[in-house]
Amino acid sequence: MTEFTLDCFLESGNAYKVALMLELSGADWAPRRVAFFSGQTRSPEFRSMNVMGEVPVLTHHTPHGDVVLSQSGAILDYLSREIDRFGPANEDERREILRWLLWDNHKLTSYVATYRFMSLFQKKSDDPVTQFFHARAVGAWKVLDAHLKGRDFIVSGHPTIADLSICGYLFWPDQIGMDLTTYPNIAAWLDRIAALPGYKRPEDLMPSGKDPATATA
Amino acid sequence: MTEFTLDCFLESGNAYKVALMLELSGADWAPRRVAFFSGQTRSPEFRSMNVMGEVPVLTHHTPHGDVVLSQSGAILDYLSREIDRFGPANEDERREILRWLLWDNHKLTSYVATYRFMSLFQKKSDDPVTQFFHARAVGAWKVLDAHLKGRDFIVSGHPTIADLSICGYLFWPDQIGMDLTTYPNIAAWLDRIAALPGYKRPEDLMPSGKDPATATA
Known part of the structure; x- marks a missing residue:
């Protein structure tokens, strides 16, 4: 086992x-x-x-x-x-990791995952609920892109579990209605994650x- | 200051x-x-x-x-x-607190707060998006009521930050479209929080x- x-x-x-x-x-x-x-x-x-x-x-x-x-x-x-x-190097990083884990759950994944479920699996792309979730996802992507400007990873110069949490649905840009050219800092950050050994x-x-x-x- | x-x-x-x-x-x-x-x-x-x-x-x-x-x-x-x-008494409780904080952010408050905002402040009670969020909130309340059966507080016999997080919107049952008689374990738990000294x-x-x-x- x-x-x-x-x-x-x-x-x-x-x-x-x-x-x-x-x-x-x-x-x-x-x-x-x-x-x-x-x-x-x-x-x-x-x-x-x-x-x-x-x-x-x-x-x-x-x-x-x-x-x-x-x-x-x-x-x-x-x-x-x-x-x-992928843990924190100090107490400040521990707090920042928790902050971004919570943000991911509340403001990013909660919207992105529901949008994807309704559009991809339930085939309800045109439903007003689906569109509402997409609009909320766009708001979250803007926050994330602004935060990543000038940063290699979410919390620090090294990848942490905050990165692994937040990236969860973002390697499916087509499925979540995300044009990565609009979010260059997110795109570069995803490339850095995909370049980690063993990805x-x-x-x-x-x-x-x-x-x-x-x-x- | x-x-x-x-x-x-x-x-x-x-x-x-x-x-x-x-x-x-x-x-x-x-x-x-x-x-x-x-x-x-x-x-x-x-x-x-x-x-x-x-x-x-x-x-x-x-x-x-x-x-x-x-x-x-x-x-x-x-x-x-x-x-x-209101912190954990041991490592098991620490993990449980984190689990329920995340659930609150992802599955409870994310739905309840949006429902309340749209119905109470935007006056869109009949909007399909508003109704969708209410249905999701009902699902979360069922989970919470089932979990609280036989428990005084979310994680342990003593109140923790998990309780203080999860109760955030639930003291406004009328504003969130929640009939507390349907959720007796939630109702009793809210009474226990309201009875804490200084509430x-x-x-x-x-x-x-x-x-x-x-x-x-």
Whole structure:
């Protein structure tokens, strides 16, 4: 058995945040497919593991028993301590990492992921709700691009879990309606992440969340 | 000068999270009115202090200079360490607090606050976007009510910053379209928070974000 098991599916940018952390850190891990599109995350069995009914869920198999974690930001924080990679160099950085993890969850991923789900998977691109989420995403991208001006990474000169969290959905610009030429600082920052040793795209890290019978959809 | 200055306005549940923490902790603090409704948080001056363009912003006036913080969850974490109140009792609780802070930002406040803003302040109760956010809020309340079954507080037998974060908008049930009789575990938990020594409502802690000329609106 590997040291870590990640309940995930490749279509989830939130799961990708954790998968990328594990891969870039050289951790001993394996993905476990969650059939999201047929409702597995909302089943009683899954909720008994995570009342929030969401992926990712990370299980750390330790000599003292399994540690089960959810919420990508909390998992990244845990891993940065356990693996001692992509964490803060000091207390100021620790606070900045937390600040940007929260911003990602509240103001970036919450909008981008919902936009992508409704437009790409529900085929509701023209729905006013979908358009509302896209407009909010654009607002978040402007904040991010302004922040990255003159910076190599979100918090410091070195990449941290704040970068791995915030980039989660941004390697799919076509799927999220994002023209990267409008956000040159974001584009350059994504290139820096993609150049990290061991970088892989979601498709190369996780299985699909679609049932095999519908996997070609 | 007080030890802490909180940029805030009473209509912001996110600012209330921090104001409540400061008040319950007996901190030496003062609110500073932000004219949200005339656009102050999106002004260049405000963004130079917080690129995210949001309240709350907390300034901690220390002998070594001012520490300026944003994102309510990051501020609560900072205060729990500085004041040594409402923090975790151990590492397991620390992780759980972080998990629920992230969930609040991603799945609860992000929906509830937007619903309230659109219905209460923009008067768009019937807009499909407003209704979408309300449906998402209902989903979050169900998760929270299920989690609180058999628990006194979110993470442990004692209140933590996770409670102070998650309750931020829930003391306005009428404004967020929430029938508390549907969520008995949430209702009992809110009563426990309101019974904490020093508890005050938002209206008793912060100034309005409306310009004086329109403050009666």
